[in-house]
Amino acid sequence: MNLLHDLGLGFMQVFQPYDLLMLVVGLLVGMLVSIMPGLGFVMGVILALPFTYKMEIEPAVILLTSIYFAGTYGGCFTTILYRIPGEPNDVPLLWDGYTMAQKEGAAKPLGWALVAALIGGLVSSVAMVLLATPLTEVALRFNAEDYFGAILFGLTMVVSLAGKELTKAFASLCLGLLVACIGVDSTYGASRFTFGVPILGDGVQLVAVLVGMYGLGEVFKRIGQGLKVKGIEGAQVQKVETSFPKWKEIWQIKGSIVRSSIIGTLLGVVPGAGATVTSFICYGVERQYSRDRKKLGTGHPSGIVAPQIGSTASVAGHLIPMLTLGIPGSAATAVILAAFLLHGVQPGPMLMADPASRLIVYTILASMFVSVIGMCAIGFFWIRLVVKVLKIPQYLLNSIVVLFCLVGAFADRNSLSDMWMILIFGVIGYLFEKYKFPVSPMVLGAILGPLAENNLMRSMVIHKGDWTALFTQPLSGALMGMAILSVLVPSLRSIIHWLRRRERHLDARR
Amino acid sequence: MNPTLIKCLIPNLLLLALAGFAYFKAGQFDTGTEGGFVGPDLWPRIICVVLALTSAIGIIAALVSVEAQTSEEDEALESMLAVPETHPRLVWIAVAATGLYVAALTSIGYLCATMLYAMALLVIGGMRRWAMVPIYGAILAIVFTIIFMKIVYVALPLGEGMFKSVSLFAMQLLGIH
Known part of the structure; x- marks a missing residue:
């Protein structure tokens, strides 16, 4: 009953005029950035971040969360209509969404995508609201070792999901953790890696890392590509309409809906498994186990519903560990965490324990439901207007993004040093993209590094420097074991894969 | 090699x-701790x-x-997502332009610096309608000044000497106090 009461209060807060306005603005921005090729919902939340500095915490987070939600859905329009995946998570929609649009017109696949986004968003939101309190209760029992174990597990999961580039992901994570060490150490007050530069004494601002790596770095990469976007040249303008599938048709693919909703929600909780990974896995599962698996790729509804449910369901899944444990699992939740920190609020179990801040959490949880319904309404009614943004020239879009990144970062502390920092991290972000180093581990490392270090140091002080305490406590031991396994398993898989490839290569030579 | x-x-x-x-x-x-115990x-x-x-x-x-040796599936997916880098030099020109912009902000002020920088970005991005470049640059500088000075209340640099006068005059025209 407490849950419903708190959620009710959250809904009342969401329907306050200013919060509701921010939600609608967020949904529109999310739709726009996910439709504009080359931008994405991560860029959307980054560009919106400076506007949240002067807001209260609730509208600020509602704005960013609604951008994130709408961003996982908006890209389906360009994918289905023009064969341009707005976001990487929309790629699986090409196989069945675009094919169905070619065969039966775009209205039907767009309708399927809308229904999928609605189901995925609502199911995962309900699941996460139910999970929030138990997760907080578990987190409240965490001691320093457990917290360190949980953070380490989160970070290693992000690394392990880097696929073939495991060593690069690890290097990226280490760089992020080193960046977080810059400045005055909070336990001993010692200056670390400041090299006598006064501005480094305060450490590197999170905003600079986020905006530089994800924002400016991305723009530099696109400049290097000549601001070309795959597929846009051949884009043919189609009539934009959405027609809902019939109940009978939805019932026929109930298996796909249930499977994708469960997988999407569960994977959302796993750090690093963002909307893209979830969308591909949901599609892959359908291809392997669906009754209609042979029809996938030919314009079958399951091929649209599964990835779309997966993408949208992962958002709520990501938000809950961030709110209850303070551990962001994706780039977008890292930005939302930064928004919390900029407002002087540390997400984590204490946020739910305090009645005043619990309202903030339930307001955000309530906003997830309103966001899902709102984005589907916008998708249904206003999409004809929204897709017109495709006509904005890339050079103009590019200039707007760069100016937002630079001035937005300046606005945080009115400091030109932050602009220099952004430029430095922008160049690092570009080099990362160029040499195929994943960006997310570095950013998450920079965000979670201080938290990990504080808990490690506390544990070391409590146990008088005995590091085995991390492994001998039941919960922290299990988490440390899972962290080690999450690195070992993909490493071993890579080695086996490499050995097999080598064998094949040698056989071919013979 | x-x-x-x-x-x-x-x-x-x-x-x-x-x-x-x-x-x-x-x-x-400067650890400030006795040997044998954990430090910063x-x-x-x-x-x-x-x-x-x-x-x-x-x-x-x-x-x-x-x-x-990547599989055909991997290659197909990568070609769907990735666009090859064709203009690496432009990136470094953009980096240099950004560095110059940040360095010039204090002396020539936000409005003038942003106008010049936006023009540079448009040209780097491939805009070749030369007559429109300064107009677009000016519009971008004005729009961003309004957004950040009038809506977000950020005190952006006004510049020095003549540039400060230009910034103050423009702010007066835009109704920014």
């Missing part, structure tokens, strides 16, 4: 050097060791690996 190998080795060698340097610098922190250098040193190990594995992997 194989250029692909060099491309793989250089970042790993740089990271190895960075790890060594950071480890050495961590040894110079512990965490950075752990990271440096992991980074060094990772780079070493990266170097070994680059040296012993056979030519990459």
Whole structure:
């Protein structure tokens, strides 16, 4: 009953005029950035971040969360209509969404995508609201070792999901953790890696890392590509309409809906498994186990519903560990965490324990439901207007993004040093993209590094420097074991894969 | 030497050097603790060791690996998502322009600097309607000034001397106090 009461209060807060306005603005921005090729919902939340500095915490987070939600859905329009995946998570929609649009017109696949986004968003939101309190209760029992174990597990999961580039992901994570060490150490007050530069004494601002790596770095990469976007040249303008599938048709693919909703929600909780990974896995599962698996790729509804449910369901899944444990699992939740920190609020179990801040959490949880319904309404009614943004020239879009990144970062502390920092991290972000180093581990490392270090140091002080305490406590031991396994398993898989490839290569030579 | 190998080795060698340097610098922190107990250098040193190990594995992997053989599916997916880099020089021109912009902000003020920078970005981005470049640049500078000074209340640099007068005059016209 407490849950419903708190959620009710959250809904009342969401329907306050200013919060509701921010939600609608967020949904529109999310739709726009996910439709504009080359931008994405991560860029959307980054560009919106400076506007949240002067807001209260609730509208600020509602704005960013609604951008994130709408961003996982908006890209389906360009994918289905023009064969341009707005976001990487929309790629699986090409196989069945675009094919169905070619065969039966775009209205039907767009309708399927809308229904999928609605189901995925609502199911995962309900699941996460139910999970929030138990997760907080578990987190409240965490001691320093457990917290360190949980953070380490989160970070290693992000690394392990880097696929073939495991060593690069690890290097990226280490760089992020080193960046977080810059400045005055909070336990001993010692200056670390400041090299006598006064501005480094305060450490590197999170905003600079986020905006530089994800924002400016991305723009530099696109400049290097000549601001070309795959597929846009051949884009043919189609009539934009959405027609809902019939109940009978939805019932026929109930298996796909249930499977994708469960997988999407569960994977959302796993750090690093963002909307893209979830969308591909949901599609892959359908291809392997669906009754209609042979029809996938030919314009079958399951091929649209599964990835779309997966993408949208992962958002709520990501938000809950961030709110209850303070551990962001994706780039977008890292930005939302930064928004919390900029407002002087540390997400984590204490946020739910305090009645005043619990309202903030339930307001955000309530906003997830309103966001899902709102984005589907916008998708249904206003999409004809929204897709017109495709006509904005890339050079103009590019200039707007760069100016937002630079001035937005300046606005945080009115400091030109932050602009220099952004430029430095922008160049690092570009080099990362160029040499195929994943960006997310570095950013998450920079965000979670201080938290990990504080808990490690506390544990070391409590146990008088005995590091085995991390492994001998039941919960922290299990988490440390899972962290080690999450690195070992993909490493071993890579080695086996490499050995097999080598064998094949040698056989071919013979 | 194989250029692909060099491309793989250089970042790993740089990271190895960075790890060594950071480890050495961590040894110079003012720990303020008795020997044998944890200090502010512990965490950075752990990271440096992991980074060094990772780079070493990266170097070994680059040296012993056979030519990459990606599956057809991987290639199809990559070609769907990736666009090849065709203008690497433009990136460094954009970086230089951004550096100049940040350096010039204090002296020539936000409005003028942003107008010039926006023009540069438009040209770097491929806009070739030369007559429209200054107009677009001016519109962008004005719109961003309004957004950040009038809506977000950020005190953007006004510049010095003549540029300060221009900024103040423009602010007056835009109704920014």
